[in-house]
Amino acid sequence: MISIKNLGFSYTKKQQPLFHQLDCELQAGSIAGLLGKNGAGKTTLLKLMIGLLFPTEGQVSIMGHQPAKREPSLLQDIYFLPEEFYIPGISMAKYVKANAGFYPRFDQDLLKRLISDFELPETKSLQKLSYGQKKKFLISFALSTKCRLLVLDEPTNGLDIPSKGIFRKVLAGSLDEDQLVIISTHQVRDVENLIDRVLMLENGRFIMQKDLFDISSQLNFSTASSAEGENVLYSEMVPGGYRVITPQTNGNSNVDIELLFNAISHGTEKMKAYVQ
Amino acid sequence: MSSNIFNGKRFLLLCRQHFIHSNKMLLFSAVAYIGVIFIILSLVQMSNDRVPHDAEIFRELLLTFVAIFGILYVGYSFPSFRSKEATINYLMLPGSVLEKFLFELIIRIGLMLILLPILFWITFHLQGYFFSLFTTETFQPVGFQQTMDFEMPSEIKEAMFWFYTFIVSLVALGFVLPFTGGAMFSKQPLVKTLFSVAIIIIAYAGFTYIAVEKLGVGRYNVNDSMWLIPTDNKGIFRFLAFAAIIANVTMLFVAYRKLKEKEV
Known part of the structure; x- marks a missing residue:
């Protein structure tokens, strides 16, 4: 669905390129997590993917379209929820009336269900809602558009703890096979058990692009009393012992994305070799 | 389409x-x-x-x-x-x-x-x-x-069509300029547009003055049949009308390109 080839980008000609020869392929039917430290370029990459920024070299293709052309036939299949958003001072019903028509697959019933799941007050003006409520409404609207590509930038920022759980539930429960969701976040715990492909961005390049299934079949994430041992690829002290990563020997284990992220960011070459 | x-x-x-x-x-x-x-x-x-x-x-x-x-x-x-x-x-x-x-x-x-x-x-x-x-x-x-x-002066009556075309184009330009400014400038577009227009007019007037007075273009005797150099009322209004129309079209094109190439 998304194909990025030799992507290069810098904000100004004088600046060092933010991205250089970046390659990526993402297929429909999955939820990809774009992870990276603050300032790694996650939002910039998302904007390049959807055509809000233009690459300085290389190309981006979404469903065969060049996003930089901003063709309506593509835009009606993309919904981008930015971290900081604009919302007009009208009611939810009016917002839906004004905007739903642009998306041919818009699902009104799904929207009602999601608004109910998020316990949003339907009658209030959107401007009177809290930041978190506005975000929940926009997440509901985004999912209801049924766009083939949903791009969510830090969607859990501003959500309270119960809402983060509801977010994971509604996202997993309302997607179709032909949809691709890209979630950019630095709060990896919020998207654990939700994403099925991990993209890690650091210093303008992907340091990892892997399906969670592949990771769990190669690496074992467990808690141990000691961080010593020749098989330990990476360890972190936690209350009551150590979280360790070792080569997988028997089946699969749940992937601890935060530990994996730290391991790749700070870990050894041996660790990195596993995830290339 | x-x-x-x-x-x-x-x-x-x-x-x-x-x-x-x-x-x-x-x-x-x-x-x-x-x-x-x-x-x-x-x-x-x-x-x-x-x-x-x-x-x-x-x-x-x-x-x-x-x-x-x-x-x-x-x-x-x-x-x-x-x-x-x-x-x-x-x-x-x-x-x-x-x-x-x-x-x-x-x-x-x-x-x-x-x-x-x-x-x-x-x-x-x-x-x-x-x-x-x-x-x-x-x-x-x-x-x-x-x-x-x-009542229109009799000199203008002879060139009524070009006179009206010029006035309409000039009025349109008065609105098209701030319209394009809105597409070009994110913050305080009207102030920046007025400032830009003032700079352009001053620069244009300055260049014209230098060309006409200092370089001696004003002393050049033109042929009456030259289309681009107006010699009568009709020719003047036609020239001005064309200039205003071209300015409108150019400004609208700039606004369109700004919209098309907008990055955020």
Whole structure:
């Protein structure tokens, strides 16, 4: 669905390129997590993917379209929820009336269900809602558009703890096979058990692009009393012992994305070799 | 036309979205416009011994109000460009660049040039009839046709078509410039547009002065048959009309390209 080839980008000609020869392929039917430290370029990459920024070299293709052309036939299949958003001072019903028509697959019933799941007050003006409520409404609207590509930038920022759980539930429960969701976040715990492909961005390049299934079949994430041992690829002290990563020997284990992220960011070459 | 260039249904969706999102703002703006006209007409009438306004005052104030309020309104074209967040929404909205551009052009200049005079006419009459309650003199209604009721000098009559073309193009340019400014500048577009226009005019006048006076172009005797160098009234108006039309088209093209190439 998304194909990025030799992507290069810098904000100004004088600046060092933010991205250089970046390659990526993402297929429909999955939820990809774009992870990276603050300032790694996650939002910039998302904007390049959807055509809000233009690459300085290389190309981006979404469903065969060049996003930089901003063709309506593509835009009606993309919904981008930015971290900081604009919302007009009208009611939810009016917002839906004004905007739903642009998306041919818009699902009104799904929207009602999601608004109910998020316990949003339907009658209030959107401007009177809290930041978190506005975000929940926009997440509901985004999912209801049924766009083939949903791009969510830090969607859990501003959500309270119960809402983060509801977010994971509604996202997993309302997607179709032909949809691709890209979630950019630095709060990896919020998207654990939700994403099925991990993209890690650091210093303008992907340091990892892997399906969670592949990771769990190669690496074992467990808690141990000691961080010593020749098989330990990476360890972190936690209350009551150590979280360790070792080569997988028997089946699969749940992937601890935060530990994996730290391991790749700070870990050894041996660790990195596993995830290339 | 291909559906990726222009689609009537999508264009109507853009219109609907605009009026749903901005209905309160449009209503408040209209009320403010009517209120200001009413107050100013009343002040003018009170300072004139409550003598009811005539067609001449109607024409003068109509042009003044439409010019001032029109430029203020047009100067904030592409309102989404005032903030990064709204720009993202606007650019990601499933509509083609041409649809968004035409919609903005129609709503900012086309509709404005129809609505502002009509609202002025309504307020003018409301104020006139309201004030006739406090004076013995009778208010005479004014029609738009009376605003055009003035005598043209005979030199201009010979070149009426080019004269009108020039005036219409010049008035259009007065609105197209702030429209393009709205597409170019994110913050304080009207102030920056006025500043840019002033710089361009000063630079143009300076270059013209240097060319004509210092380099001696003014002493060059041109052939009467040269098309681009006007030698009579008709030629002057034709030249000016073409210049104004080209300026309009260029400015609209710049606005279109700015919209198409906008990054955020």
